[in-house]
Amino acid sequence: MTARVGVVTFPGTLDDRDTQRAVRIAGLEPVPLWHRDKDLKQVDAVVLPGGFSYGDYLRAGAISRFSPVMETVIEQAKGGMPVLGICNGFQVLTETHLLPGAMLRNNHLHFICRDQKLRVENADTAWTADYEAGQEISVPLKNIDGRYVADEHTLDELEAEGRVVFRYLDVNPNGSLRDIAGITNAAGNVVGLMPHPEHAVEPLVGTGRTDGLGFFTSILKKLVNA
Amino acid sequence: MARVVVDVMLKPEILDPQGQAVQRALPRLGFEGIADVRQGKRFELEVEGPVDEAALARIHEMAETFLANTVIEDFTVRVDS
């Protein structure tokens, strides 16, 4: 038996098919979820993929956050279901306040697409257990609203509680405070990050690395061994 | 129909690279004497029906929950005259 991972499609989502592919490559069953349906089809975990949902108009993630599917996702995330937000998905998670802080326009004001080095700071979340703390990985980054900000108090708290999951290495590509690339909630089931692990799962395409596969094998082990 | 304007600006303590980029460009274009620039958003809402206190309260709520992200932004609501 394998686990079912829902992948949400909002209008303007781009990386839903890629994410489904990554889920499949890791040995999980991808389940497409539609923004208008509250029903999560009994999935065991949910990924909010990247893209420009609603064109990123108003603010990235601001409009999607109010979709019917998110009502259920928010409720179940609070109940402990693993949720991963990648890029636009991360932006949606901050807009829903499942994760603290907010994402703003990159400090250099440009869209940036690059192979980004990261350090895994926390290997105890539902989505990072297959990594080791301190491990360095490279995955593609591509966004224009990727600058993570939160007030000092929140940042201190995130660090004190070990909730910074990924930090940018070598270059901070967007001016994110304290080089934060990804964070988790207190329970460790909800993780959001700007870079794209789903684009680093096959040696043939993208950057040719498979450093992102660990996200999906982590969740596989958690769900199947649970 | 009445127009209500919602202005949304980044909180003062949040870095505003867009405003900064504008400010940095000004001297090059020959405009001196601007000490600071902040860039925000302006929403013009065309409201059906009377813009009474109840309507403004609703718009205030809309701004707070939707038009602005109060983690990073402040907003003001006013009737355009």
Next chain:
Amino acid sequence: MARVVVDVMLKPEILDPQGQAVQRALPRLGFEGIADVRQGKRFELEVEGPVDEAALARIHEMAETFLANTVIEDFTVRVDS
């Protein structure tokens, strides 16, 4: 220091996809009665020295040549009080 505000809005005949997206979302969030939404930019300029006519004229020029793209946008300049 005085503050001058420059509001930049898309010309009425130009498509405003952002405003449209906001407007379409409102009923879903339970806000009815908004017939139209337009989204623009608001610049807050902190001006050194007096904001006299000469200063305003310069800011007007700055808005026309730089802050607004007059091919598609209109702007207004006013002193914030």
Next chain:
Amino acid sequence: MTLDTVKHANETPDVDQPWAELGLKQDEYERIRAILGRRPTGAELAMYSVMWSEHCSYKSSKVHLRQFGEKAPENDALLVGIGENAGVVDVGQGYAVTFKVESHNHPSYIEPYQGAATGVGGIVRDILAMGARPVAVMDPLRFGAADHPDTKRVLPGVVAGIGGYGNCLGLPNIGGEVVFDSCYQGNPLVNALCVGVMKHEDIHLAKASGAGNKVILYGARTGGDGIGGVSVLASETFDDSKPTKRPAVQVGDPFQEKLLIECTLEIFREDLVDGIQDLGGAGLSCATSELASAGSGGMRVELDRVHLRDATLSPEEILMSESQERMCAIVEPGKVDRFLEICEKWDVIATVIGEVTDGERLEIFWHGEQIVDVPPRTVAHEGPVYERPYARPDWQDALQADDANKLARPETAEELRAQVLKVISSPNQASKSWITDQYDRFVQGNTVLAQPEDSGMVRVDEDTNLGVAVATDGNGRYAKLDPYAGAQLALAESYRNVAATGARPLAISNCLNFGSPEDPAVMWQFAEATRGLADGCLTLGTPVTGGNVSLYNQTGETAIHPTPVVAVLGVIDDVNRRTPMAFSDEGHLLYLLGDTKEELGGSAWSQVVHDHLGGLPPAVDLDREKLLAEILIAASRDGMIDAAHDLSDGGLIQAVAESCLRGGKGARIIVPDDMDPFVFLFSESAGRAVVAVPRSEELRFNDMCGARGLPATRIGVVDGETIDVQGQFAIPLTELRQAHEATIPALLA
């Protein structure tokens, strides 16, 4: 306000009509009157004027473009040829690929961001209309001098617009070009290419057939975009109270286009459309007349049903509006409900605006009154055709006599080294990553190769690893020296770039950017370039599947360099076999394939070091290009090489430098005994590539080249962290990287 109905036109034959303001010539207006047997209504005049414009009718270029059909090589791969929204090529395993390149030059000068963005939007809809899922975009660009202040306005806006639109659609940008030359100062070139993939059975055509079938307009609401000219007609002739100025600039909404793509693909999956057409230039006028003209029967449209963004639009303006993100489909009555349901699912507005009739006329009504009654072919396909006079310009001989091979050359090794760095760091030869890093190249998860590789490559089938590669090239300097050869060199370079990555070139698309066709010298350049391209395609066996012509690219009397941009599409059976450009393995041997002659005319060296343009461009040998391609493909398939990079502008040293920087490895280079080092490094002879051969494969590789008669010269080895041209100079990679990568950010960031 009186509506100018057909009836009214019949009753008022002598009304003055603003045909000149609408860009029609007197004889063209007379011809419209003759076709209709009366004066046209305002709406008809609007339709004819825009459909008979150069942009829509190809009236100046048509006679020359015919050669692409007449000289088309025998080719089984071509499924749909010139004339449809885009050509379609069979790539095997039941897949078909469609691709096309188009220009959005003039709008991008006025409003760089929106001009470029809507350029991407337009080409993507063309590809979608063929039935394909768009899978990648590319953007060949030309700007004025890199250090000119206006370039700093135009370039960042264009790049942000291409990125802003393409990234938001989820289309990887896998390649393009950035060229600076002062000839493009007041007239940048913004060309955009899109590639789409479908199964053979999914191919759709733009035709309206089957009386009773419904015409559905779907997508964005119609606004007053891009109808500047036509509002003359609407306001001055019929209603003086209207604003005379409608925006000539269109604003794109990539989010809406993304919905349109997904919605349309779902509609195709359920086989709900009979014919389909995107709305681009000339909007509904074009879509309705082309659909009706290509199909059987006529069409009846109720124009007042169109969803408007601006309620004050006149019927003429609605017909002319170039509002973006709209499509028009022909749907059987029984399928209309399901069609509308899918549109609703994707939040896409759809309206039945008419139906196919069994007549022969395109009839358009406004609140029940007839405002258009025309034979659709006369609007869409039987526009005027001009045999414009052309003549070889009198300055051409002098230009060619001004031989670049006679320019002063470096006299010492130090001077040679300095010139190498100067060329490599010049804006045209420098790294473009500041630009291309603003484009998403990973989305969709099928990108095998992207910039700065020789061609972009995407995987088409995840199980079999079938893939396609595309490259675009053009060199206006070569084409200025000799337009016939210049067009062939663009073709050859693009063909070579595809082969360098291991893909087999199959077909081409092109975008022909020229000055005013009313100038006989420009018309000669155009005639020569099209002839060169058609002849070249015949020799190479790669048919032209479609393309685009952009004329009137000039500032005042001065035309841009003739700039034919050629896109070559290739196929690769297994993308695992792709050849990247990076030299990444120490000890691998470097071979130069092809012959190096003393050819510096139009070269990067002549431009950078001497600011010179003169002489003849490199000689073209298309049979040699074919042979080179065969060797590159066979070597890739059989694992004999593990890197390849084609040689083009900048010559050998440019290619070696790029491959070394890409792989982070240096090279020791040996100048062949019989060669002048300067010529060896900077000549731009065509038909060449440099490859890295593992030692274990050297024998086999050499044997193959020898047996096939391709000159292959061992010129060095991948080694260390320095490019060491032995006996001449050495440049550490760090210094080289700085020179190559710092230029563009310093100019633009």
